[in-house]
Amino acid sequence: MTAPLRVVIAEDSAVLRDGLVQLLVDRGFAITGAVGDPESLRRSIERDRPDVAVVDIRMPPTFTDEGLRVAIELRRLHEGLGILLFSQYIETRYAADLLADDAAGIGYLLKDRVADVSDFVEALVRVANGGTALDPEVVTQLLGASRRTDSISVLSAREREVLSLMAEGRSNAAIARALVISDGAVEKHVANIFTKFDLPVSQSDHRRVLAVLRFLDS
């Protein structure tokens, strides 16, 4: 058995923090720290070098976007550290800030998603392994804010579903499972999307997320 993923949790609500610890321990993760503010998070990461950090966006002292700012800073400082941002609200600009450089090892999820335990754990593992996990809400907003309405309207309904799931950072296999179709069908849809968007096909999941996001944002 491989070594358990090491996780640090930064969440200022004690109820939620304890809950998360309980859930992740139950699912076989190693918790290196559970803290309530950005400063403690910095120290904890410095000390324990975890694989992934779950970070609440609203934390002391101002309860606005501390988590986002510390996440951007931590990404610069610690290469390979996955960061899963965790919030009650999805803000388009936060997503844009977060994905400005790279989508590798980044997640941005609504706190609600923790209610669907397996999906949440899957997203966390994905982020820890350098993948991407974007909330469906983020994807909806990015699609909504996109000026590429013409390109998007060319897609079939199924292709749009695949696009959304792909933008969330899911692998072909996961998309196939979610839509209950075959892996081959997913591959075909993905290829169609890239052709219609006139983008080079990319193998790695997070690269293609970035390609799609860039395209939507441009």
Added chain:
Amino acid sequence: MEDNGMQVRSRFREILTAVAGTREDQVRATARTIVREPFAKRTWSELAFLSIGALLAFFGIAFVAVTLSAGMVLAITFFGLGIIALSVRGARGFGGLHRQLARSYLGEEIEEPDEFSPRPGFLGWLQSSLRDRTGWRSMAYVGLKVPLAVLGILVGFAFWWDAFFCLTFPVWGGSGNSPAVYGLPRVIFPNNFFSGLQTGFFYEFGVFLAGVVFFFAAPWAVRAVVYVDRRVLRVLLAPDPVAVRVRSLEQARAQTVDSSAATLRRIERDLHDGTQAQLVALAMRLGMAKEKLAEYETLANHEEPDPDLVRQLDHVRQLVDDAHRGAKETIVELRDLARGIHPPALDTGLEGALATLAARSTIPTELNLSLEGRPTPAIEAIAYFCVAELLANVAQHAHASRASVSCTEHGGWLRLVVRDDGTGGAQLSRLGSSSSGLVGLTDRVHAVDGRLDIASPPRGPTVVTVDLPLHA
């Protein structure tokens, strides 16, 4: 009778003693004042005030008379209103000069009225100028200053002139070349008095004595005129009592608006830290329970299934499923509710919050934002809810394919423009009946003296413009 006479005499003596004794100091002080007054700085300051004031009055009335009459003549056209507005603005300037004069020469500390702060745009400027009470009051002073200046010249200057004339009479009197005589000497002395025919020591001495009286009386004459002027300018050039009242009410209102915004923000934060966190933790535990139950169910089905146990397990799973779904739905509802109370993204500025709004809109929406500073939280909240409501209206009623939101700042005002390429024909009254949100919005905009204008010709496009002050 005797007694009575005695009493009167002793009473008279008492009075004399009192006057001579206890009032002696006061009499002496008064005499000293009278003697010194013609040489006092204050006297000459007041004279300077009258002189410069008279000059200002001349220019002031000329300006007002020309602009106001030109404005009146052209008032049927738009142009005339502009000239009248200019006249009011100019009068305000003259009022300021007079106030400055009174401060420098009379030491009159008159509070400055509020600065002129027009609404944005030419129409706003016109309206604000024409309604500028300070300007109209200044104009009243500029008008009243004319008789005051005439009075000042007649009384104040006449006294000085008379004093000069009478004191120098012995030098030139009788020589036949009499200087012009105005003012009081004309009234007091007979007409032929200065003709040069009447001479002689007693005449000359009498006139000289009168000159002395005029000399010492002149400062008080000037002071009397200045006193009247002071009373008038204290009333007309001081901040308008109505404006002062309005301002204190505005301040009180701003406090109310700000504190209610702060309260809403606190409620949202309490919800976020308390109820929402609890609910998420609850949903999470229900999620764990649900997945555990699913595992047990699989196990129970694998080995020899006990139908009773399977049924019971299934029932429990149903209950947990429902609870789980309910908890998740409640989280979403609570989030929408909290966002309606105070969108947390506003805490980091309008930009992020509006970006999310534009992105969430079902109609593709372009956002242009250029703000130098940050408005107060209350104004940011109003601006946010304006855009939210207007975009919702676009999505519901406009049949639009595109919308744009712009948010700019100019001259102390925040301007929001929400535009769509829809069918148009939107009216506040019609929108009002279909959306109570917009009516509430108009109320909120008006509550901070903002404005909401809808331009929506049939077949579109619809442009809604909201002007908000940067602070309540």
